[in-house]
């Protein structure tokens with residue numbers, strides 16, 4: 001594909017950007033993918049898939065990589081495009097404030113190639129108001145264009161790693177403009193490759209939709225965790241109660257070791273910090289408490305592990321404890337804010353003889369994380385943080 005043939009540029013070919021770029025290419029549109037990771041670009045152009053756990057992606061990259069989907073580390077190569085979709089991450093820093101540094105760099109580079117009449121759509125999750133605020137300012141500064149010279153919109157990425165392609169093809173996607181015209185222009189472009197698309201009244205509403213989803217999950221997981229602990233205290237089977245409690249108007253989530261990953265534990269902070277900046281502390285009370293409840297679950301599970309250890313006929317310091325699974329979610333090799341990893345580290349800090357086993361990791365992978373590896377059958381006590389189940393090895397139980 002020649003550079004002139006590219007119509008849409010996707011900036012950021014990561015876990016979210018690459019599946020999107022592949023779906024756009026598969027709809028027949030020429031895509032220029034821009035990513036500063038040169039190795040990743042080379043692999044994609046050879047038809048190779050850097051995210052093997054993403055169902056169906058391999059086939060799409062094999063079909064379109066280096067042809068209808070061309071990856072490049074140079075923004076200059078995307079100058080011929082008229083639509084730019086930006087999908088690089090925004091994290092929170094040590095104080096839980098949004099860290100826009102990666103996004104700002106990408107916007108600066110994009111501004112250098114932006115032309116009058118172009119459309120820019122942000123898909124990165126960030127605090128409501130960022131598109132019409134920071135994003136627009138940075139693009140104007142770096143391009144020298146006025147606000148009215150380009151269209152600007154927001155459409156949140158609502159995928160889930162492992163299911164991205166089906167999510168993009170079936171799940172409702174929303175889009176909203178900085179102004180009415182931007183919204184309509186962006187909707188018309190996205191309609192070519194997203195079938196279940198909904199135009200909302202503004203970029204700010206679209207931004208809020210995504211952050212709201214994350215907050216809903218975090219608060220409801222905190223509720224499930226709290227109810228689970230109460231049930232344990234009162235000798236009630238949580239899972240039996242939950243099954244019958246859930247119906248059309250009640251959905252109690254599943255308890256866990258807390259909430260990990262790049263998304264759910266991060267997004268509530270966008271609103272918490274905004275309310276704190278405005279000194280509207282009472283508006284963020286539930287979100288703040290839910291974060292604490294979820295993060296503190298590893299202490300609860302560490303105590304439960306100690307109680308299980310008391311059932312074993314050995315001194316505590318010599319009981320080999322194995323945490324079976326340290327990724328943030330089962331089946332996905334990602335560790336960002338993993339509470340299972342944090343639990344393993346907490347047990348070690350407490351001076352316990354704690355080890356780790358993960359079907360997705362080699363012994364070396366485990367060691368690189370500063371943890372000790374063990375085969376599950378060599379441990380005295382096994383804790384599966386995904387199933388929340390304990391297993392004491394045979395003949396080790398006190399009578």
Ligand SMILES: NC(=O)c1ccc[n+]([C@@H]2O[C@H](COP(=O)([O-])OP(=O)(O)OC[C@H]3O[C@@H](n4cnc5c(N)ncnc54)[C@H](O)[C@@H]3O)[C@@H](O)[C@H]2O)c1
Pocket residue numbers: 011012013014015016017034035036037040087088089090102105106107109123124125126157158159160161262263
């Ligand atoms: N991964 C998910 O499951 C998921 C789900 C929903 C939403 N999101 C959102 O999607 C956004 C991106 O997340 P991700 O998981 O794809 O991140 P990621 O870290 O997997 O990928 C980011 C990519 O951007 C590239 N990049 C960084 N700086 C760049 C620059 N200046 N120019 C060009 N490329 C640059 C990186 O090299 C990397 O390949 C985030 O806002 C996230 O919240 C992700």
